[in-house]
Amino acid sequence: MSRRPDNPQSDPSSSDRSSSVVEDWTELRTLLLAPEQTQLDELRDRLDGQVVQARDVGRVLPEAFAVRGDHDEPLSTVLAPYVESGFVTAVRKSPRTIVDAIAPIMGPAIRQAIARALQSMTQSFNRSLDESLSVRSLRWRVDAWRTGRSFAEVVLLHTLRYRVEQVFLIHRETGLLLHHVATDAAVVQDEHVLSGMLTAIQNYARDSFGASQDQTLDQFQVGDWTVWVEQGSQAYLAAVIRGTPPTSLREDFRDVLDHIHAKHTDTLARFKGDAAPFKTTQTQLETCLQAHYETPRPDPLKAWILVGLLLLGAIWLGWTTYQNQTRWSMLLTELKATPGLVVTAAKSTWGAYYLEGLRDPLAKDPSELVAEAGFDPTVVKAVWSPYYALNPELVLVRAETMLHPPDTVKLTMEGDTLVATGSASETWVGETRRFAALIPGVSRYRDEKLLTHSVAELLDRINQTVVRFGPGVSTVGPSEQRVLGIVGVALRSLDEAAAHTGQRVVLEVLGSTDSTGPAARNAQLRKERAETVLASIGQHHIGEHTTVITDIVRSAASNGSQTEVGSRRIVTLRAFLTTAGAENETARP
Amino acid sequence: MIQKKICMLGGFAVGKTSLVRRFVTNVFSDQYRTTIGVTVERKSLVVDDHDVTLMLWDLYGEDEFQRLRESYLRGSSGYIIVMDGTRQSTLDGALALQQTAARTLGPVPFIAIINKADVRAEWEIDDRSINQLRERGWTVLFGSAKLGQGVDELFTLLATQMLKASPPSGVPS
Ligand SMILES: Nc1nc2c(ncn2[C@@H]2O[C@H](COP(=O)(O)OP(=O)(O)O)[C@@H](O)[C@H]2O)c(=O)[nH]1
Numbered sequence: 001m002s003r004r005p006d007n008p009q010s011d012p013s014s015s016d017r018s019s020s021v022v023e024d025w026t027e028l029r030t031l032l033l034a035p036e037q038t039q040l041d042e043l044r045d046r047l048d049g050q051v052v053q054a055r056d057v058g059r060v061l062p063e064a065f066a067v068r069g070d071h072d073e074p075l076s077t078v079l080a081p082y083v084e085s086g087f088v089t090a091v092r093k094s095p096r097t098i099v100d101a102i103a104p105i106m107g108p109a110i111r112q113a114i115a116r117a118l119q120s121m122t123q124s125f126n127r128s129l130d131e132s133l134s135v136r137s138l139r140w141r142v143d144a145w146r147t148g149r150s151f152a153e154v155v156l157l158h159t160l161r162y163r164v165e166q167v168f169l170i171h172r173e174t175g176l177l178l179h180h181v182a183t184d185a186a187v188v189q190d191e192h193v194l195s196g197m198l199t200a201i202q203n204y205a206r207d208s209f210g211a212s213q214d215q216t217l218d219q220f221q222v223g224d225w226t227v228w229v230e231q232g233s234q235a236y237l238a239a240v241i242r243g244t245p246p247t248s249l250r251e252d253f254r255d256v257l258d259h260i261h262a263k264h265t266d267t268l269a270r271f272k273g274d275a276a277p278f279k280t281t282q283t284q285l286e287t288c289l290q291a292h293y294e295t296p297r298p299d300p301l302k303a304w305i306l307v308g309l310l311l312l313g314a315i316w317l318g319w320t321t322y323q324n325q326t327r328w329s330m331l332l333t334e335l336k337a338t339p340g341l342v343v344t345a346a347k348s349t350w351g352a353y354y355l356e357g358l359r360d361p362l363a364k365d366p367s368e369l370v371a372e373a374g375f376d377p378t379v380v381k382a383v384w385s386p387y388y389a390l391n392p393e394l395v396l397v398r399a400e401t402m403l404h405p406p407d408t409v410k411l412t413m414e415g416d417t418l419v420a421t422g423s424a425s426e427t428w429v430g431e432t433r434r435f436a437a438l439i440p441g442v443s444r445y446r447d448e449k450l451l452t453h454s455v456a457e458l459l460d461r462i463n464q465t466v467v468r469f470g471p472g473v474s475t476v477g478p479s480e481q482r483v484l485g486i487v488g489v490a491l492r493s494l495d496e497a498a499a500h501t502g503q504r505v506v507l508e509v510l511g512s513t514d515s516t517g518p519a520a521r522n523a524q525l526r527k528e529r530a531e532t533v534l535a536s537i538g539q540h541h542i543g544e545h546t547t548v549i550t551d552i553v554r555s556a557a558s559n560g561s562q563t564e565v566g567s568r569r570i571v572t573l574r575a576f577l578t579t580a581g582a583e584n585e586t587a588r589p
Numbered sequence: 590m591i592q593k594k595i596c597m598l599g600g601f602a603v604g605k606t607s608l609v610r611r612f613v614t615n616v617f618s619d620q621y622r623t624t625i626g627v628t629v630e631r632k633s634l635v636v637d638d639h640d641v642t643l644m645l646w647d648l649y650g651e652d653e654f655q656r657l658r659e660s661y662l663r664g665s666s667g668y669i670i671v672m673d674g675t676r677q678s679t680l681d682g683a684l685a686l687q688q689t690a691a692r693t694l695g696p697v698p699f700i701a702i703i704n705k706a707d708v709r710a711e712w713e714i715d716d717r718s719i720n721q722l723r724e725r726g727w728t729v730l731f732g733s734a735k736l737g738q739g740v741d742e743l744f745t746l747l748a749t750q751m752l753k754a755s756p757p758s759g760v761p762s
């Protein structure tokens with residue numbers, strides 16, 4: 001234990017003295033420290049007393065806030081709920097005051113919002129008017145009709161396509177470019193000059209209309225592009241937009257601009273031309289490069305047209321195929337029905353046609369039938385092998401082409417027998433008898449009804465003919481007519497015979513009268529009678545190898561030997577053969 | 590890179606546009622084309638190892654539109670006052686313009702140039718008036734946009750002064 005000499009209790013004999021010492025000490029302390037003591041007591045009172053403290057805090061509160069606020073945010077965080085609830089209470093208690101206070105701020109903002117809404121409405125209305133006459137509008141009208149939407153709505157839907165191509169962050173006062181972002185598609189000229197010009201244009205517009213500093217040029221249009229300007233206190237955003245942007249885009253710009261302002265308050269305020277710090281706004285600005293593309297829906301109208309066309313094509317194809325098929329079968333029937341044609345094979349594949357068969361050389365040309373059926377002869381490939389058809393009509397044609405019968409002969413087929421009737425020269429009759437059975441399709445030949453005549457016989461028949469007339473008449477009677485018919489046939493045959501031998505037939509028609517009546521009248525009669533007889537024989541019986549002489553009347557009359565004949569009312573015929581070209585001499589013996 | 594906005598000030602047809610064109614594109618045209626409103630041009634140059642981009646605002650020179658000019662002036666780091674040596678009146682206009690500029694912009698650097706030095710013989714502005722301007726503290730240069738005289742010097746000098754007036758960060762003043 002340590003010894004404490006100054007301890008009064010250590011010496012019991014001195015207890016009185018020590019108590020007096022304590023009193024002295026207290027007195028001394030009171031004497032020395034009385035004023036401080038009072039102050040201390042006062043301080044303690046102040047610290048304990050609520051009223052005093054509140055007054056003191058109130059005195060330093062503004063500075064305290066200022067000091068705290070400069071450094072960090074906890075203060076505002078702590079205060080925020082109280083301010084908020086305080087505000088709510090205030091609004092509840094006296095809304096009028098609040099309204100009065102914010103009206104000047106809200107008024108212009110609301111007015112601007114309404115103006116913008118109206119503007120976009122008129123814009124879309126104008127657009128729908130513009131579009132109402134275009135081809136596009138027609139499509140949209142169809143769209144509207146199909147979807148049951150209003151036309152204006154459809155137009156709006158279609159035009160709500162846009163792309164923000166460039167965004168400029170521009171220092172408001174100097175017009176200097178702080179930062180610039182652009183899409184790859186954008187055509188970027190000199191963004192610095194553009195910033196300056198944009199600023200100048202805004203100044204110009206504002207000055208020209210005598211507008212105040214906060215009335216700004218918010219938007220202008222250059223061709224397909226719209227330039228939107230979003231104003232901030234230090235900087236503004238200018239966005240070059242292609243197409244028609246929605247108004248909601250402005251809110252995004254606003255947010256970005258506000259964000260940049262909040263983040264770069266100092267840098268903006270102190271801006272002296274160094275844009276480097278604003279490189280950090282890149283990502284912010286890039287969020288403004290929005291684009292809205294219309295999803296390329298398959299055009300239903302186009303699909304319809306396509307389906308329609310396909311359908312039409314199918315119908316057309318079906319129709320033509322059907323038509324061709326019908327024509328084809330009709331052609332085949334036709335070919336089969338044609339004498340001398342035998343179809344052995346027929347094929348039709350995809351517009352190509354193939355025919356194979358037998359064809360008599362004398363049959364109708366099958367390509368003619370093909371063309372008649374309406375086919376292009378080039379698409380129908382046909383192979384015809386020659387053959388002799390045994391159809392009676394073809395056999396007949398064949399016989400006629402091979403035998404060259406004279407006009408006086410008529411050929412017919414009776415089954416497989418060739419029959420000749422009429423009259424013909426001996427030569428033709430003889431030759432035909434030899435060859436007829438050799439003609440394909442002819443198995444027998446008959447000519448028992450065919451008159452054969454020699455040249456002499458024919459001449460006799462003609463020369464014996466005498467046509468009689470009534471007195472003073474030049475008309476031919478019915479019996480004479482019949483006789484002259486035979487003469488005609490004979491003349492015809494004679495003509496053919498002459499043709500064979502290279503000679504000419506000369507026919508003299510000699511008219512006569514009786515000796516009564518005036519000579520002039522008789523001469524007239526003679527002439528008329530000769531002509532009548534010639535007419536009765538018929539010009540068609542006079543072949544090209546025959547020469548007719550009628551004007552021998554006069555010379556005959558002067559001839560004395562003819563007197564006997566000359567005194568009768570008759571016409572006599574005289575035919576003879578002569579070598580071709582010499583008939584004139586022979587005609588006048 | 591530092592950008593600076595510069596305004597070209599001066600009366601009608603003193604040669605503002607010609608000076609800017611000579612400086613930016615190094616061409617000169619005798620044809621006079623009225624500048625409508627304002628034209629902004631850009632020219633980059635290096636001053637004291639700094640890349641400086643000058644945005645040259647060429648205002649139209651109609652003197653009756655003073656009010657308009659103030660809004661264009663705002664934000665300029667410096668300006669150029671152009672006078673036409675052959676017209677005394679352009680000097681009086683220059684004085685008024687300088688006052689407007691100083692009022693709007695405060696004490697920013699500016700340089701005055703008396704243009705059309707190539708026709709010195711026709712000058713109306715005499716040495717006495719020029720000296721008076723210099724006594725006011727003006728930097729007065731002579732130049733010719735036509736010949737390209739004094740043009741680069743004009744802009745380089747102003748750029749230097751502007752950099753001095755507000756040095757870019759990281760450079761001791
Ligand atoms: N001789 C001469 N003429 C000039 C010169 N600079 C400009 N000009 C002419 O002065 C006229 C006005 O020039 P301009 O640059 O358009 O003047 P601004 O109205 O101030 O822009 C034009 O006809 C120019 O050709 C120069 O240095 N010398």
Ligand SMILES: [Mg+2]
Nearest residue numbers: 605606623624
């Ligand atoms: Mg000009």
